[in-house]
Amino acid sequence: MEEKLVKEIGQEGVSRRQVLAGTGALAAGAALSHLGGLVSSASAKDGSTEKWPWPYEKLDPEKTAQLCYEEWYRIFCGGAVISSIFTQLREKVGEPYKAFPIDAYIYLEGGQAGWGTICGAPAGANMVFNLIIGPRISGSTVAHKMCEDVMAWYSQALMPIYMPKNPKVTAELAKTVSNSPLCHISVGKWMKAANKPLVSPERKDRCARVAASTAFKVVEMLNDWKDGKYEQATDFNCGKLHGITGQQNCHECHGSKIPQAPPPPPEEPKKA
Amino acid sequence: MEEKLVKEIGQEGVSRRQVLAGTGALAAGAALSHLGGLVSSASAKDGSTEKWPWPYEKLDPEKTAQLCYEEWYRIFCGGAVISSIFTQLREKVGEPYKAFPIDAYIYLEGGQAGWGTICGAPAGANMVFNLIIGPRISGSTVAHKMCEDVMAWYSQALMPIYMPKNPKVTAELAKTVSNSPLCHISVGKWMKAANKPLVSPERKDRCARVAASTAFKVVEMLNDWKDGKYEQATDFNCGKLHGITGQQNCHECHGSKIPQAPPPPPEEPKKA
Incomplete structure (x- = not known):
């Protein structure tokens, strides 16, 4: 692997x-280094927040999910996932979480300013993994693997999973599988199944619970990592299979007309 | 507007x-505030990086684009856009740019860990706008509008625009219009037009130049804002038109079978 x-x-x-x-x-x-000033200035960064992993204390997934659910109504999906975890770590750990501008990330809503691209819940999760454990430039591939895992999990889960205490919408909500980490597809499939418009309280509460479900999952994964128990759950091929970055359920968008990527060059023969 | x-x-x-x-x-x-501790603890955050706008000094778009092009080969599209702007602001301004963990954002590559969702170039641009100018929770809608603008611009531009000094690939590269901010679609259309595989030096240099073109545009927009000259260029409807978050070129993915979103409730009658 x-x-x-x-x-x-x-x-x-x-x-x-x-x-x-x-x-x-x-x-x-x-x-x-032949690029001149750039690499050295990049290497000579302040550095206080670019040493990984950041200190992490295990959190309660249930408590985090409830915080996330409530924060959704303040700063929406991506911001809520980040805030539900980092606000607790600001109290338990302090820096560098205190210096991180959580509230900036409200724009992750609606697939980034309403454009329907990646859902803020996995977008926030990906950010949390890489901020805490570190990007692969730091020497660990764990956060990269967790991004793959959480996007696969999000795509395959019957959402929303998490049931908040005192939900704003008390009627039972429809549950759907997105088969995609994209907001447009995830929300669209749910709207179709629930027959509820985007502006409905039900759709909003569904998205708040999806974010909360994701925060729960992220904390479970981080706690496993803290305990030395994390193992990658998925085997995402990162474009290797079809020669382009993307998921592998090509037919869902392309139907039967799946374009063929230009073939990669032949592999170099292995040396004996 | x-x-x-x-x-x-x-x-x-x-x-x-x-x-x-x-x-x-x-x-x-x-x-x-009835949510209990959450809002107050969120309000009582450290706050040093959550006061907007962050101090900004005008940058040279050309120099930024070249830095971004070079940084792509270190930390890829999203990280390169953020780094090309923030590394300069660390030198010109200092904090809070020094404390921001630029290198964490390598995972924006390939549409987030290779999943083909939002291209790292607009994802990085959206982050830069909201970190510098502030999210709409800060009282300004300018960064939100700039996200809309840069994603529309990215989707409509004949890319790549920026021609680096001393490009790693000297042969002329194909140029394509993505009609989407998604990595999978943007890269896929280019690969088809260029007949080059994902692993080719040409595809990599194309992506480095797309990131550089985006960094150039972002700095132009930020400089206009600094000069009090920024006006929103696009009129993105944020799901209003078709009742779901997404772009409005529905046919490109849906063909003639465009799903109808459940209708929103009738608007309240205007008071005289």
């Missing part, structure tokens, strides 16, 4: 050989 | 009346 992941990562700017050498993007950074 | 935007924002948790009263989500926060 580790080698598989770094093979995929190796498709981007950092060569597979560099990653396999265990130095990853840091080595690539050094290799890019 | 201002009233139109707040009408759209009013679809979410903050009521239109609260927004029109000029207090927006802050008033909503106060109204949610």
Whole structure:
């Protein structure tokens, strides 16, 4: 799995050989030193928040989900996922969580300012993983794997899962599977099943509960990581299978007319 | 336009009346005080990075684009857009840019860990706008409007626009219009037009130039805002037209079978 992941990562700017050498993007950074001031200034950053992992104390998933549900009505899906976790860590840990501008992330709502791209719940989750555990440039691929896991989990879950205490909408809500981390698709499928418009209290409470369900899952994963128990649950192929970044349920959008990506060059023969 | 935007924002948790009263989500926060500890602890955050706007000094778009192009080969699209702007502001301004963990955002690559959702270039741009100018909870809708603008601009532009100094790929690259801010669609259309696979140096350099083109645009917009000259360029309807968050070129994914969203409730009659 580790080698598989770094093979995929190796498709981007950092060569597979560099990653396999265990130095990853840091080595690539050094290799890019001919770029002049940039790499050195990037390396000479303040650095106080760019040392990973950030200190983490285990949280209660249930409490976090309830906080997230309530925060949705203040700063919506992405902001609520981040806030429900970081507000508790500001109290339990302090910095660097206190210095992180949680409230900036309200724009993750509606698939980023209403454009229907990635749902704020997985977008917030991805951010939390990478801020706490660190990006793969820090030497760990765990956060990268958790992004894959949480987007797969979100896509496959019958949502919403989490039932808040004192929900604003007391009627039973429809549950749907999105098969996608995109807001437009996730919300659209739910609206169709529930026959409720975007502006309805039911749709809003559904989205608040989806965010809360995601915050619950994120804390479970972080707690497992803290206990040394986290193992990647999914085997996301990152474009390897069909030669382009994306999910592998191509037919759902493309129907039977799935475009063929230009083929990659033949692999170099293995040395004996 | 201002009233139109707040009408759209009013679809979410903050009521239109609260927004029109000029207090927006802050008033909503106060109204949610029955939620107990959450709102007060959220309000009692450290706060040093949650006061907007952050100090901003005008940057050179050309220099920023070149930095972004080079940074792509270190931390890819989303990270490169953020880094090209914030690294300069760390030097020109200092805090709060020094404390912001730029390198965490490598995961925005490939539409977030390779899932093909929102391209990291607009995802990074949206983040930069909201971190510098502030989210709409801060009292300004400018960053929200800029998100709409940059995603529309990205979708309509013949990309890549920016031609770096000393490009890594010297052959002329194909240019395409994505009609979408999604990585999968933007990259897929380019790969088809260029007949180049995901792993090719040409595709990588195309993405580096797309990120650089976006960083150029973001700095132009921020400079206009600093000069008091920014005006919203687009009229994004945020789901109003078709009753769901998303773009309005529905046919491109749905063909002729465009689903109908459940109708919103009739508008209240206007008082005389």
